[in-house]
Structures are given as structure tokens and as C-alpha cells.
Amino acid sequence: MAHECDDCGEPFQTLSRLRLHDCSGTQSDPFSSSPNSAESASVDSSPTEQRNPAVTELDDLLDRFSDGEVAALHDAVVEFESALSAAVDGDSGGDAFRDVFWQYYERVSNGLDEAARANGWPFLEDVLDAHDPTIGDDVPLVTPAIANAVGRCLIRTRITDGVEAVPVRALEYLDAVAVNAPDTDDVAREEVHAYGWGIGHPDHSVADRLHDRASKDIFSVNPTLEHAFYADQYAAVDLLEQLVRDESITGTLPRVTRDDMPHRRYLLDCVYGLKTDDYWPGMPRYYDWHDELAYTFELDETVEQRIRELVDETGFDTDLSDEWTFRDLGI
Template sequence: MSHECDDCGEEFETLSRLRLHDCSTDTSFESSSLTHTDERKQEDVEEHSNEERIGKLDDLLATVRDGDSTALHQAMATYETRLASAHESGNSDNYRNISRAYREELITVLDDATQTEGFVFLAEFLDAYHPETADDLPHVTTVLQNVSSRYLIRTRLSDGIEAVPVPILEFFSSILNQLEEDGYDFVREALHPYGWAVGHPDHSVADDIHQHASSSLPLVNAMLEHAFYADQHSAVELLEKLVNDESVQQTLPYRSGKISGTRYLLDAPAGAVSDFEPTIPRYWEWQEELDYEFKLDDDVEQRIRQLVAEHGIDDDLSNDWEIADLTL
């Protein structure tokens, strides 16, 4: 199936080529010779172009809702283009407005199409907007993370970890490797469900998470909590490795003081047993849809209690403390 650019009309065999092509229909003026009047004209042209493209996105999404999932390719490309344009122009308000207006719907329709068409449909988007295709993460990254997370969780619970496609895990791993220490907050939180793939036979998620513990402990803690939902025995094994790793023997600011890295990581199993329901992936109540309930096994609880005792953390707990009391 070919994909046509809405701006220049050129057709491409793959979604990747559509996304990466250099569109020749640039309606902007040359900045080197702009007068004040020209600047006003440029703003008018850009505003008209923005409105036209947003209108096309609305039309494309309406087509998708009518049952034509093929329109999603162009809808995603249009969304990416609009966000990229807002980002490049430094218009953060416009960027947020576009994202808030369309992100949830794009997630919903792509998720629906993936459930209908199968992973092969999602795979084309992961390939087209893979983090390694450009210097910066594509602007549609959080949309693809969300839908990939849903596919990962559903597949693991219904068919087992072996059935989870490796390209999803490679997609998450590539994002994890590209994240800087600051920024990308929504991308960072959307990595939490990567922990659901712990124990995959062809992609070591545990090693991947462990590798980032020294530099991104808060993110590792969140991924570890999701690993407990997926496979608590693999998760507690990873927890034991982490707390015995010298690179994790660090202190982190917490409230008015500091806590150890070990204490911080113990929040992961505590979060899993608490009454708090995870909000990631966003816009999806997965525990309700999948009728999922987490229960900590007795042997896993004893291993956690042993870690607490070995590191003297029980000194700050009551005599009858529960795992949920480790929640930060």
C-alpha cells in the first residue's frame, strides 16, 4: 500500500519514506530579506497552513472512525508534522494544544486498529518512527509507547511472555538509551510498562533496566514496579541484584532529607501491593479491562523482608509493618 504526502502529493511505498522525505512545498518566505510587512504575511501564511493541516487531521481521524484504518498512516504523519513545526518555531503553547487535542484519540484509534489488524499494523509505525531514525525522538513517540504498552500487557497476560514481539522491546530499549537526564517527562513515564517484559527469552529487559540504575533510579523504580505486576519472582530477583550493586548505593533527596537507593527501590513492590492503581499507560484502566488483581506470593514477601532487615530499613518501621508500608 502506498502512502501519499498531503502537502506535495508524492507517493511512497513505506510509511518510513513518507515521514522522512524532504517535502518541497515550503510556503515560508526567505528570512534574510523580510520586511515588517513580509513578516506579517509569513505569519498569515503559516497560520493558514496550520489551520489547513489541522483540518486535514480532523478529516483523517473521521475517516478512521468510519472504519478505514489505512487513513491512520497519514493522520500520524500529519500529527508528527504539526508538532515538529510547533517545536521548531518555539511555540510551546501551540505544541501543547495540538498534543492535548489529538494524542488520546490517536492512541485510541491506533490501539483499536492494532487489536483488529494484529501486531503487523503497529509494527509499521514502530519502524517508521523508530528512535534511531533521527537525532531527536519523534514527536509521536508517546502515542506509540502507549499502544505498544497495551499490546505488551494484553499479550503477556493472555499468551505469555514468549508471545510478546521483540520489536516492541527493542523500541522501548532504544528510547531508554536515548533519554537524557532531564526532559522528556511524558516519554520517561511512558517507559514504565517496559518492566512488563521482564523474563523475555529473546530480550533481557532485566539487564537493560539494571544498566540504567546508576543514572536513572527513579525511572528504574517505576519500571521495577511494573515488573512485579508481570512476574514477581523475576522482579524480586532483579531487586536483589540492584540493591547489592555498588552503583545503586547512592542517596537521593526525599522530602526534607535523603534516603538510600535501596530504600527507594523498595517502593516498587510496595506500590504493587498498595491500593494505588497505576495510571500508566495513560487513558487506559488496564486492571479493570483485563480483570487483573495483584497478590504478592509468600516466598517473595519473605525475600523482600530479608532485604529490609539486611539493610537496616526496619529500624524506621513499626514491629508489625507490612510491605505496603514501604511505599514512599
């Protein structure tokens, strides 16, 4: 069933996309911050509280958490879900939902990350259990904020303590979000890209799960594989080779002026930034993991050669120059 915006008339296949789209004069990613996001994040300039009084309680709970009351954050996540649900019920056009979501998304994500760092993974695991994406017909509306904090925890743990220290529950959660969130739930699905940092885990095969999902979930698998290269480039190139050589992955991307692009060719886009230090994956939102952790990356020459040989072997270099670079593989 299509859902139509009352203001601009644009149709959407899911309510989540309708709720978060920006129907100003210009088209933009419906799940990215609108051009006026700074204003909508301001309590003074947003009419959110007039339309949705629940945010008053949410503000109070987040303030109490900032003052040291850790337990208040659990209630804040519940209140965030309630405020979003109330906004959905009270405003089919999506304005109230966008106001609440973008005003508190970063703040709740930051709070969950802060609490996890101060109190350990069990704190975050309790939140996952209370907002399980596998229960019910729809994933919880607060899923993006929770997945954001889980992704930060995963990356930080992998870099500082090694893959064995990554909680299996974190990987299972992000995988469950990827499987259960609708294709058009862009915000939640983008926050699972950090799942790639679990590649090589002894008790949860990220490589197998990504391979299983590749035929139906290519747009999530590709950026997740990009993250995997920063976690373990040798395991990641093994998986890239498996995927690109797997002829059962038969999907294509439509292109206006050229032949459709095979999904297996699209997967090579994941190596776009590996040979430069001015590009890093952008997820999780609001978190510059490479800066915080002083992370550096250098692509091994043998890995680079394997990628070049893979491109040549599969014939995906036919539209590239003789001097092609990894950036030429980007889409």
C-alpha cells in the first residue's frame, strides 16, 4: 500500500519513509537531516512540544541522566519510543515525527554510548532486550539510536580489545535489524553497517551472514563489507572474492545511459576509499571513530593486488581506463 504526503503528494511505500521525508521545495534524502535541521533541533524554534507533550518528559529524563542518574536513560529510551509513536498517531504528514526524531536521535545515541562506556556492555544489552527488533510486526522506532550505540561499542571494542572481545549479542542484534527492518527503513539499516567490524569473530560468522544476505540485501551488504576492510582487510578480501565470484548473485542496478550494473560489480564499490586517507565510512552517525581512536589504515600490497586481479578476472574492468584506481570502482 502506498502512502501519500498530504503536503506535496509524493507517494511512499512505507510509513517510515513518509514520516521522515523532507517535502520542502528541493528533493533530498528523506532520512538525512533536512536543510533546516539546526532549527528543528532547537526547542525554541520547533513547535514539537506543542504537538507532542511527551517530549517534556523525555527532556527531563535525559537531563537526569546527564546529572548522573543512569537508570533514567532506560526510561528515556522508552519515552523516546512513546514520543515517536505519539507523533505518528497524531500527524500523518510526518512533521511531528521528524521534529521528535531528529531532535533526540543524536542525544539518545550519545547517552547510550556514554552509559555503555561507563557501565559496560550489560547496560546496553538490557536495552536491546527491551527493544528487540525480532518481536512484533515492525522494528521499534528507537532502533536507529540503539543500533548507533551498538555500532560504536562494536568498533571501539574491536580496535581496543580485539575481535574476540566483541559481544556476540551485539552482532546478533545488528544482523537482526538488517534482516527485519524494511528495505526503505533507511536510518535503521544504515546504522547496521558497523556489523562488518565483527568479521572473523570466532563465535559468529559475519562473512557467512553477509554471503547469505547478499542476494536480497546488496545495498546493506556493500557498505558493511567496506567497514569489514578496516577491521580485517585479509578476511574482508576473502569475502569480497567469494561474493564477486558467486554467479548466483544475479541482481542488477538500473542505469539510464548504460547497461544495468550487476550487483557483483556494485560490490567492488566497497573498496572506494581504501587507498586514501581523506575518506572514511560515515556510519555510525555522530561518531568519528577514526579520530576518537586515532585509527590509521594502510592497504596491504597483496590485498590490493588480489582486488585488481579479481576485477580483471571477472571482466569488470572493461569500462575502466588502463590506469584505473580504486576510486574508479566507486558508484
